[in-house]
Amino acid sequence: MGDGARENEVRTGGKGERLAEWADGRLGVYSLVRAKTRRVFPDHWSFMLGEICLYSFIIIMVTGVYLTLYFHPSMETVEYQGSYAPLRGQLVSEAFNSTMHISFEVRGGLLIRQAHHWAALVFVAAMLVHMMRVFFTGAFRKPRELNWLFGFSLLILGMFAGLTGYDLPDDLLSGTGLAVVNGTILSIPIVGTYLSMFLFGGEFPGNDLVARFHTIHVLLIPAVMVGLLVAHLILVLYHRHTQNPGPGRSNKNVVGLPLRVRAVKSVGFLFLVCGVILVMAAVAQINPVWLYGPYRADQVSAGSQPDWYMGVADGLLRVMPGWEITFWGHTLALDNLIPLLVGVGLFLAMGAYPFIESWVTGDDREQHLLDRPRNRPVRTALGVAWISFYLVALIGAANDIIAIRFHVSVNAVTWAVRIGLFLVPLAAYVMTKRWALGLQRRDRDKVLHGRETGIIKRLPHGEFVEVHEPLSQEQLHVLTQHEQYEPIGPCPFVNGGGPDTGSRLTQRLRARVSRSLYGEGTQIIKPTEQEYKEITSGHRR
Numbered sequence: 001m002g003d004g005a006r007e008n009e010v011r012t013g014g015k016g017e018r019l020a021e022w023a024d025g026r027l028g029v030y031s032l033v034r035a036k037t038r039r040v041f042p043d044h045w046s047f048m049l050g051e052i053c054l055y056s057f058i059i060i061m062v063t064g065v066y067l068t069l070y071f072h073p074s075m076e077t078v079e080y081q082g083s084y085a086p087l088r089g090q091l092v093s094e095a096f097n098s099t100m101h102i103s104f105e106v107r108g109g110l111l112i113r114q115a116h117h118w119a120a121l122v123f124v125a126a127m128l129v130h131m132m133r134v135f136f137t138g139a140f141r142k143p144r145e146l147n148w149l150f151g152f153s154l155l156i157l158g159m160f161a162g163l164t165g166y167d168l169p170d171d172l173l174s175g176t177g178l179a180v181v182n183g184t185i186l187s188i189p190i191v192g193t194y195l196s197m198f199l200f201g202g203e204f205p206g207n208d209l210v211a212r213f214h215t216i217h218v219l220l221i222p223a224v225m226v227g228l229l230v231a232h233l234i235l236v237l238y239h240r241h242t243q244n245p246g247p248g249r250s251n252k253n254v255v256g257l258p259l260r261v262r263a264v265k266s267v268g269f270l271f272l273v274c275g276v277i278l279v280m281a282a283v284a285q286i287n288p289v290w291l292y293g294p295y296r297a298d299q300v301s302a303g304s305q306p307d308w309y310m311g312v313a314d315g316l317l318r319v320m321p322g323w324e325i326t327f328w329g330h331t332l333a334l335d336n337l338i339p340l341l342v343g344v345g346l347f348l349a350m351g352a353y354p355f356i357e358s359w360v361t362g363d364d365r366e367q368h369l370l371d372r373p374r375n376r377p378v379r380t381a382l383g384v385a386w387i388s389f390y391l392v393a394l395i396g397a398a399n400d401i402i403a404i405r406f407h408v409s410v411n412a413v414t415w416a417v418r419i420g421l422f423l424v425p426l427a428a429y430v431m432t433k434r435w436a437l438g439l440q441r442r443d444r445d446k447v448l449h450g451r452e453t454g455i456i457k458r459l460p461h462g463e464f465v466e467v468h469e470p471l472s473q474e475q476l477h478v479l480t481q482h483e484q485y486e487p488i489g490p491c492p493f494v495n496g497g498g499p500d501t502g503s504r505l506t507q508r509l510r511a512r513v514s515r516s517l518y519g520e521g522t523q524i525i526k527p528t529e530q531e532y533k534e535i536t537s538g539h540r541r
Contacts, residue, residue, distance in 0.1 A: 042243040042256040046137075049130040051266060053154075055273040056123040057229065061222065063116035070106055072098040073214035075170065075207050084290050092170075092294040095210045099169040099289055115281035120162045122277060124309045127155045131350070135383050138371035139242045140354035142364065147239070150232040152351040157225050159309050164217035166307060169287070170210055175295030176304045178205065180317065187336030205297055244370050245481050247474040251368045303404075305397055313343045315396030319417045350386060360514045361485050374443070375482045377436035378517045381429045388428040392420040433522075440524035443479045446471060447527050448535050470536070480526055487511070487519040 041047075074094040080087050082097070083104045092100075102109035131151055134140055140148040163181075167174040182204045186192045201208030240254055249255050257265075292301055306314050316339035323334040357379070373380040395402070396417035403410035450468035458464050471479070488511050516522070 039237070039240065039259050040254045040256045041241055041259065041262040042254060043262075044244060046133050047241070048269060049126055049133055051269055052126040052273055053123060053130055054229070055270045056119045056126060056277065057225070058270075059119040059274060059277055060116060060123060063112045063119065064218070064222075066112050067102060067109075067116060068218055070098060070102050070109065071095070071168070071214075073168065073211045075210050087290065087293065090294065093210070095168060095170040096289065096294045099171070103290065111278070111281055114284075114286050115278055116165075117286050118280045118284070119277050120158070120165065121307060121309075122273075124155070124158045124162060124307075127151070127158055128309070131155060132383060132387070135350070135353070136371075136373040136380055137242070137244075138367065138376065138379070141367040142358065143239050143366050144235070144242075145354050145358065147232055147235045148354050149351065150228050150235070152347075154225060154228050154232070156347065157221050157228070161217060161221045161225070162307055163310060164213045164221070166287075167213055168210060168217065169289045170295050171289040172292040172295050172299060172301045173287075173289075173304050175205065175297070176301045177306050177310075178209070179300075180314065183333075184313075184317070184336045184340050187333040187340065189330070189332060189337075205295070240368065242368055242370050245372070245478055247477055249369060251366060254368075303401055305401070308394065311394040311397035312346070312390050313339065313393075315393035315399075315417065316342055318399055319393075319396045319414050319421070346386070346389065353382075356513070357517070360488075360510060360517060362488075363485070369481075371482065374436040374439040375484075375523070377433045377440070378522050380436050381433040384432040385425040385429040389421060389425045392417060392424050395420075437524055440526075444524055444527055447476060447479050448532060482526070484523055484526060485514075485518045487514045487517075 072094040076094050077091050078094055078097050080090050080092045080097055080100065082088065082100050084100060087100070099113075102113055104110070131148075134148065134151070167178055182196055182200065185196045185199065188195065196204065199209070199212065200206030201212065241256075243249055243254055243256065246255070256262075305311065317336065320335045320339050323338075325332050325334060396414070399410055399413040399417060402408070402413050450470045453467045453469050455467040456464055457467055
């Protein structure tokens with residue numbers, strides 16, 4: 001290339017640069033990316049929970065594509081002739097046969113299978129913990145209510161994706177779980193029978209179950225989840241990230257790391273999550289279908305439990321008494337219907353709470369600063385009670401294993417879980433609320449009297465006192481920056497807004513809920529500026 005040609009290319013730009021300018025002039029991609037790269041992201045460990053969800057979902061998608069290449073979603077009967085000798089010669093479904101082929105004949109198949117399963121467990125766990133972080137810190141408030149619904153939907157879809165994938169191998173353990181699912185569906189009044197026939201393609205177990213679950217698991221649910229995940233991330237960028245309270249932080253700014261630095265750390269965290277999941281898949285066996293054998297409708301796998309996120313449903317089913325009622329010639333199987341309604345209500349309560357709190361407070365302002373959980377005692381106590389109910393039900397899902405391991409009666413374990421479902425959440429609520437109020441009271445004392453130093457001095461008249469060190473302005477800001485709502489009365493006025501025009505019944509209900517959240521005994525009044533000045537104006541000991 002001559003000197004003139006080089007000068008001309010430098011003047012007009014290379015081909016790549018001209019292509020980028022052409023695309024930017026029509027799509028505005030460069031301008032958009034340049035604007036977004038100026039964003040700042042808070043640097044706190046709790047925000048990594050969302051990244052664990054994203055990275056484990058990526059692992060699920062990648063390993064799922066690999067497994068789809070070898071899996072045959074069919075319930076047609078074939079004779080197993082694989083390398084696992086104990087099952088050789090038995091009649092199995094093509095789904096089970098292909099699962100055995102992936103586990104024993106495909107290079108790296110068992111590792112990928114187990115990584116797929118472990119990643120699904122990690123994804124649901126990270127989603128639940130991430131949502132609890134959002135709940136306890138109030139990150140669901142305006143303008144993020146829609147994002148809360150997206151996250152809630154991802155959690156539910158992740159659970160059903162795990163359920164449908166768990167049943168694809170057509171082994172005895174998954175078939176036992178499907179029998180429980182079928183019984184629960186049949187307990188739904190009027191439409192239960194039709195739903196069961198549609199899902200299984202006839203009488204349970206049917207012939208189309210694996211093919212239908214495969215379509216749902218591979219196409220339908222992942223497509224919806226990808227759409228929700230993209231919408232969730234777009235809203236996170238649009239509303240910008242929440243941040244913990246601190247000096248220099250407000251609803252109008254974000255203090256943290258630049259996007260470039262945050263991106264590099266995120267890439268490293270991606271490799272770390274992938275590495276941990278692959279190590280788990282390599283050293284911890286999960287779902288060994290060759291030990292369970294193929295599904296037989298006349299057999300039940302002893303000691304069977306579903307994956308942990310479905311344990312709450314299984315636990316409620318196990319501890320529910322065998323109640324049935326008959327009216328108008330129809331039988332209602334309450335032993336299946338009531339656990340179904342309780343489980344659905346448990347998750348719907350979590351999904352609806354942000355809108356209930358917004359309705360009670362009437363606060364229509366945008367909130368970008370997070371709450372300290374101690375400053376919202378009732379909300380925090382409700383969240384802990386929700387988790388405790390979930391954990392007790394999860395224990396109920398293992399009542400037979402607990403009875404065998406600890407050599408106790410399974411009836412004793414079942415009754416303990418039944419009682420615990422009522423008492424444990426109540427005790428957790430009371431203890432958490434008192435704990436949060438105690439922390440608030442300690443914060444108030446620290447603001448007014450300073451930090452205890454442990455240094456004891458003797459005054460001239462003989463009295464012994466402990467020296468208190470004044471708090472810095474940054475510490476005072478963190479302890480006093482939160483806003484405390486006032487409970488609304490019978491004719492409520494929303495915080496910062498006009499009167500409520502709803503019916504009297506709605507007003508009474510709203511006032512009652514408001515008193516339960518922010519009334520007497522639900523928060524310690526934080527010190528005012530006048531109180532602080534009066535105490536600190538004298539001689540501090």
